[in-house]
Amino acid sequence: MKFPAEPFRIKVVEPLKKTTVEEREKLIKESGYNIFLLPAESIFIDLLTDSGTSAMSDNQWAGLMKGDESYAGSKNYYHFEQTVRSIFGFEHVIPTHQGRVAENLLFSTVLKEGDVVPNNIHFDTTRANVEYHKARAIDCVIDEGLKVDSELPFKGDIDVFKLKKAIQNYGPDRIPMIMITITNNSGGGQPVSLANIREVSAIAHEHGIPLIFDACRFAENCFFIKEREEGYQNKSIAEIAREMFSYGDGCTMSAKKDGLVNIGGFLSLNDGRLAQKITNMLILIEGFPTYGGLAGRDLEAIARGLKEVLNEEYLEFRINQTRNLGEMLMQNNIPIVKPVGGHAIYIDAKGFLPHIPQKEFPGQALVVELYRHAGIRAVEIGSLMFAHRDAETGQMVYPELELVRLAIPRRVYTNAHMQYVSEALSEIYANRKSIYGFEIEYEAEFLRHFTARLKPVNV
Numbered sequence: 001m002k003f004p005a006e007p008f009r010i011k012v013v014e015p016l017k018k019t020t021v022e023e024r025e026k027l028i029k030e031s032g033y034n035i036f037l038l039p040a041e042s043i044f045i046d047l048l049t050d051s052g053t054s055a056m057s058d059n060q061w062a063g064l065m066k067g068d069e070s071y072a073g074s075k076n077y078y079h080f081e082q083t084v085r086s087i088f089g090f091e092h093v094i095p096t097h098q099g100r101v102a103e104n105l106l107f108s109t110v111l112k113e114g115d116v117v118p119n120n121i122h123f124d125t126t127r128a129n130v131e132y133h134k135a136r137a138i139d140c141v142i143d144e145g146l147k148v149d150s151e152l153p154f155k156g157d158i159d160v161f162k163l164k165k166a167i168q169n170y171g172p173d174r175i176p177m178i179m180i181t182i183t184n185n186s187g188g189g190q191p192v193s194l195a196n197i198r199e200v201s202a203i204a205h206e207h208g209i210p211l212i213f214d215a216c217r218f219a220e221n222c223f224f225i226k227e228r229e230e231g232y233q234n235k236s237i238a239e240i241a242r243e244m245f246s247y248g249d250g251c252t253m254s255a256k257k258d259g260l261v262n263i264g265g266f267l268s269l270n271d272g273r274l275a276q277k278i279t280n281m282l283i284l285i286e287g288f289p290t291y292g293g294l295a296g297r298d299l300e301a302i303a304r305g306l307k308e309v310l311n312e313e314y315l316e317f318r319i320n321q322t323r324n325l326g327e328m329l330m331q332n333n334i335p336i337v338k339p340v341g342g343h344a345i346y347i348d349a350k351g352f353l354p355h356i357p358q359k360e361f362p363g364q365a366l367v368v369e370l371y372r373h374a375g376i377r378a379v380e381i382g383s384l385m386f387a388h389r390d391a392e393t394g395q396m397v398y399p400e401l402e403l404v405r406l407a408i409p410r411r412v413y414t415n416a417h418m419q420y421v422s423e424a425l426s427e428i429y430a431n432r433k434s435i436y437g438f439e440i441e442y443e444a445e446f447l448r449h450f451t452a453r454l455k456p457v458n459v
């Protein structure tokens with residue numbers, strides 16, 4: 001069936017508030033035309049992120065009641081540890097309260113000034129954590145992975161030629177790890193093939209470099225492998241995951257994605273000495289090793305979520321819900337990044353609003369209009385997030401892509417909500433010539449998109 005029905009029924013509901021266009025116009029103006037500054041209660045469909053926004057199952061909620069809040073040796077930790085080991089296969093399991101803390105613990109222990117970390121594309125927090133430790137984060141994704149229209153099945157793959165060149169240029173001694181992000185979040189949620197993972201693993205290990213997965217959306221990546229890579233159609237998601245992780249030496253994980261929980265993460269490693277060092281650091285900044293900044297009940301919810309996310313009916317629904325939204329949009333001529341990735345749709349704002357120049361933030365203009373017109377919150381991934389002044393020339397440098405991301409929370413919205421989003425975008429597309437650009441009124445020095453205030457141009 002092309003449009004699979006939700007493989008769950010709804011047992012608890014959270015009413016959504018409907019607001020009028022006039023109310024939203026006032027709210028978005030008061031928020032400096034920045035959707036990060038909006039009260040979430042004023043949003044009808046919130047597609048800001050798929051991180052920490054999942055709906056937990058009845059089984060996970062029941063698990064919360066089984067929370068063992070002992071400071072040390074909580075039974076939930078053992079369940080969590082055993083579950084992570086059985087799926088990921090790495091020996092040591094270190095809980096953290098978010099994925100970025102796992103990154104920070106790993107990098108602060110391993111990286112030295114001048115080191116280099118290759119990845120397909122580093123996620124923002126990963127890049128920031130690498131750079132904070134005075135190392136260089138380099139992206140080695142295949143060229144097609146950066147093209148809006150390339151329809152390759154595994155656009156998240158690492159270009160092994162670029163990787164080998166990096167190893168040659170910097171030398172393996174300056175590369176303490178190679179990373180692979182599955183799925184490739186910053187590249188549109190595109191999957192990485194097992195063939196590529198196998199090849200990268202061989203190159204890494206030939207040079208004595210460990211391979212670490214950024215595993216946030218590992219189950220979604222496994223589903224794409226099952227669907228698209230020859231020889232995996234009859235394997236279970238758990239089997240594919242086991243093979244995938246067998247090529248690596250560890251992983252960082254934000255359980256807020258494929259852990260199907262609202263908070264949590266972990267780091268898992270085979271290297272016992274490294275794990276010991278990191279555990280000592282964990283005690284300093286997160287907590288005792290059997291809770292790592294989380295409550296026992298949170299660890300229980302993660303353990304249960306990690307088992308549920310392997311369920312194929314769930315994954316089929318999840319991936320197809322996103323894909324079907326993409327297909328509805330394409331049928332209505334909305335320009336989007338193809339093929340549709342696992343967790344989000346990316347609208348090409350330059351194609352949608354060709355009359356707005358990049359310096360007037362076409363992506364942000366579309367984000368504002370989506371909220372104003374329909375109460376939908378999306379996020380700009382374009383000039384507001386990435387444009388910067390070149391330190392040497394003083395010229396503004398604009399990103400190649402000007403995107404608007406619609407991230408789909410897991411198990412939260414029905415297909416009827418997706419239909420609503422599609423219709424809203426079609427209405428906006430029909431009236432797109434009336435949409436105007438923006439200029440910045442206030443910006444912070446770093447990560448300006450979170451707090452910037454804007455105002456309409458020529459109004």
Ligand SMILES: *Cc1c(COP(=O)(O)O)cnc(C)c1O
Nearest residue numbers: 098099100123125185216254256
């Ligand atoms: C979300 C995310 C992270 C960071 O995890 P947090 O839990 O938000 O700290 C790291 N890498 C990728 C690919 C992510 O999507």
